[in-house]
Amino acid sequence: MSKVGIIMGSNSDLPIMQQAIDILQNFNIKIEIDIVSAHRTPEKLFDYAKNAHTRGISVIIAGAGGAAHLPGMVASISPLPIIGVPIKSSNSIDGWDSILSILQMPNGVPVATVALNGAKNAGILAAQIIGISNENIQNTIIDFKENLKNTVIEAAIKLKKDL
Numbered sequence: 001m002s003k004v005g006i007i008m009g010s011n012s013d014l015p016i017m018q019q020a021i022d023i024l025q026n027f028n029i030k031i032e033i034d035i036v037s038a039h040r041t042p043e044k045l046f047d048y049a050k051n052a053h054t055r056g057i058s059v060i061i062a063g064a065g066g067a068a069h070l071p072g073m074v075a076s077i078s079p080l081p082i083i084g085v086p087i088k089s090s091n092s093i094d095g096w097d098s099i100l101s102i103l104q105m106p107n108g109v110p111v112a113t114v115a116l117n118g119a120k121n122a123g124i125l126a127a128q129i130i131g132i133s134n135e136n137i138q139n140t141i142i143d144f145k146e147n148l149k150n151t152v153i154e155a156a157i158k159l160k161k162d163l
Contacts, residue, residue: 002058002130002137003030004123007048007074008087009037009064016087016117017063023123027140029130032057038069045070049077059126062111063119065089068101071111081129083122084111 004024008017017033024031032055036045052060060078062071063085071084086098095116103113114121124144131138 001030001056002134003032003056004126004130005048005052005057005060005080006031006033007036007060007062007070009035009039009066009068009070011035012089013063013065013087016085016119017061019119020061020063020085020123020126023120024127027123027127027137027144029127029137030056036062036070036074038064038073039067045073046077049074052078053080059083059129061085061119061122061126063087063122064102065095065098066091068098071102071113072105072109075105075109075111082111083125084113085119085122086113086116088116 006017006020008014021031021033034048036048038045057080059081060074061083062074064070065087066089068086071082075082084102086095086102088095088098092098099116102111105111112125127137128141131141
């Protein structure tokens with residue numbers, strides 16, 4: 001079974017990254033969670049990025065605020081797909097520093113970037129990546145999207161009744 005690695009720059013990122021944890025657990029996808037700081041624990045970052053695939057991890061979700069170097073640095077080392085979650089942190093410039101740090105990667109070092117604080121979408125994207133080669137996960141995603149559609153249809157019906 002594939003695993004998703006979820007890493008964040010500090011413990012203060014956990015409330016946002018919990019959204020990815022929750023959605024992946026709802027999809028019954030195994031996860032590995034850690035705090036890996038690009039600036040404070042570079043040796044740990046290097047080891048994590050270099051060896052994650054040997055532990056059965058298929059996708060890494062990396063959340064970071066401020067300068068947000070974590071996703072890009074992991075992508076520079078790891079052979080796995082990396083999904084970056086820009087986080088609006090206490091030292092952030094309205095989150096733009098994080099967004100641009102993760103989004104503007106050089107050629108050859110791609111990072112899929114979700115919206116500011118968009119960890120739930122990062123979890124869904126990771127599940128979709130795994131679903132390419134796992135029919136059970138793909139069916140779970142199909143059901144999830146069908147439920148999204150039904151929620152909107154039901155809301156539209158309710159809205160028309162209430163008018």
